Amino acid sequence: MEIFGETTVLFIASMVFLLLIIIEVRKQKSNDRLPPGPTPPPILGNILQLNGKDVFKSLNKLGEKYGPVYTIYMGMKPVVVLCSCDAVKEALIDYGEEFGARGEMPLLDRICSGNHGLSTSNGERWKQLRRFAMITLKNFGIGKRSIEERIQEEAHFLTEEFRKCNGQPLDPTFYFSKAVANVICTVVFGDRFEYEDKSFLHLLSLLNEVYKGFSSVWGQMYNLFPKVVGKLPGPHQKLFKCCDAIQEIIKERVKTHKETVDPSSPRDFIDCFLIKIEEEKHIPQSEFHMEAIVNTVFDLFAAGTETGSTTLRYGLMILLKYPDVQERIHKEIDHVIGKNRAPCLDDRSSMPYMEAVIHEIQRFIDLIPMALPHKVIQDLNFRGFVIPKDTTIYVMLSSVLRDPKQFKHPNQFNPGHFLDDKGNFCRNEGFMPFSAGKRICLGQGLAKMELFLFFTTILQNFSLQSPVDIEEIDLTPQMSGFGNFPHHYQLCFIPR
Incomplete structure (x- = not known):
């Protein structure tokens, strides 16, 4: 009886597996009009063809073989990959409405329960939240002189911190996190934190763990098999705990604001949101x-x-590697600004080389290589193929930023990509670090202001020196996944 029972179980399991294969084959046949791509094995799909540590590189490599629009299977679900500047631009701009929905990303879904945030919501919910956020952020100075003054103030605090180190080597990671976080904190929470505030440092440490978790192999596996991986022990469980801890901190802030909010004089983004909640409390x-x-x-x-601070950290590492670029920036700063006043945004138009360097840093580091996934809102004819409604779309920003049709030396750091023959700054349609179309990064305006003012203020005040030979500086990412993160390094801020 025992042997017969084991045989029966084995037979049933085999039949179930065979049935799944048949279902999978039929699904793939029903998707014959999807773009071509590698043949997926049953159940697992094409995941074994992707390097868990460099998923975006694997996807770009498949694009070289199957073309700028192709299909892979993540498990049993088809995903259409857009893999060139032309394809991405056509989808996100020319077909912006059709490609404008947020696709599935289980990690984000786990964090933003009910998809009530800006990053994961869709439809009318997303339109209302984004419209409210854009108006509110603008009212609190984003894109205006008032936020410029806040960034200038924070840049001053940051340079004073560096000056205290007396030219000794330091790891700049959390210095930049503290400075950039304080800018958004003044808008969202209504005040900035002292750099040694323990609660502030704890919050930044939690956020750093979240971003590392997103880019880890475990994070990628959770996105593929959330129901299975979510029940397993591993580093991703720490990611979830950190996310929950950050949300608890935010809840406490909201609670405190709720007790003191004045509808006639909102102090920050949280106050404005609380006032909006009160206004619509009768709307079911x-x-x-x-x-x-x-x-x-x-x-x-x-x-x-995290995005702004990582760009600054990666950018200074690049300037250590290329001292000739740093020297040319110093000359431009001395000529345009001098040493007796703080840099301001009006200086940008007179500093084409600095603008080119900042753009090239963003292009070269390729911070968010795959963007967040999109999905199509209806059955769509695109480039001769049919993409079914709700199909997930991977937008390979990496392929845009390193498109050889747009950039002469796509794999090299070269500010000349953004300069014309006369040394004037010139734009390039392949510059898309903030994505494009309806889902373009809401904070791109603030990010551009921060990068110019922080980089320029630091280089006005300091020369950057590496405590190790520049040949030893490794610009390849330490970790690649959701984001590209640089190796930890040290540098010396030498007063000029």
């Missing part, structure tokens, strides 16, 4: 409620901190 299906405020603030704080 209102998108403004406590879950939405926590997720939206999380999105703004996370996106407004």
Whole structure:
């Protein structure tokens, strides 16, 4: 009986597996009009053809073989990959409405429960939250002189911190995190933190762990098999705990604001959201409620901190590697600004080389190589193929930033990519670090202001020196996944 039972179980399991294969084959045949791509094995799909540590490189490599628009299977679900400047631009701009929805990303779904944040929501919910966020951020100075003054003030605090080190080697990671975070904190929370504030340092440490978790192999595996991986022990569980801890901190902030908010004089983004909640409390299906405020603030704080600080950290590492670039920046700063006043945004038009360097840093580091996934909102004819409604779309920003049709030396750091023959700054349609179309990064304006003012202020005050030979500086990412993160390094800030 025991042997017969084992045989029966084995037979049933084999039949179930065979049935799954048949279902999978039929699904693939029904998707015959999808773009071509590698043949997927049953159940697992094409995941074994992707390097878990460099997923975006694997996808770009497949694009070389199958073309700029191709299909892979992540498990049993088809995903259409856009893999060139022309394809991405056509999809996100020419077909912006059709490609404008957010695709599935289980890690984000796990963090933003109910998809009530800016990053994961769709449809009318997303339109209302984004419209509210854009108007509110603008009212609090984003893109205006008032936020410029806040960034200048923070840049001053940062340079004073570097000056205290007396030219000794230091790791700049958390210095930049503190400075950039304080800019968005003044908008979202209403005040800045002292650099040694323990609660502030704890918050930044949690956020750093979240971004590392997103780019880890475990994070990528969770996105593929959330129901299975979510139940397993591993580093991704720490990621979830860190996310939950950040949200608890935000909830406490919201609670404190709720007790002191003055509808006639809102202090920050949280106050404005609370006022909106009160205004719409009689609307049963209102998108403004406590879950939405926590997720939206999380999105703004996370996106407004880690991306900017990592770009600064990676950028200074590149300038250590290329001292000739740093020297040319110093000459431009001395000529345009001098040493007796703080840099301002009006200086940008007179500093084409600095603008070119900042653009090239963003292009070269390729910070978010795959962007967040999109999906199509309807059955769509695109480039001769049919993409079914709700199909997930991977937008390979990496392939745009390193498109050889747009950049002469795509794999080299070269500010000349953004300069004409006369040394004037020139734009390039392949410059797309903030994505494009309806889902373009909400904070791109703030990010551009921060990068110019922080980079320029630092280089006005200091020369950068490496404590190791520049040949030893490795510009390849230490970790690649959701984001590209540089190796930890040290540098010396030598007063000029």
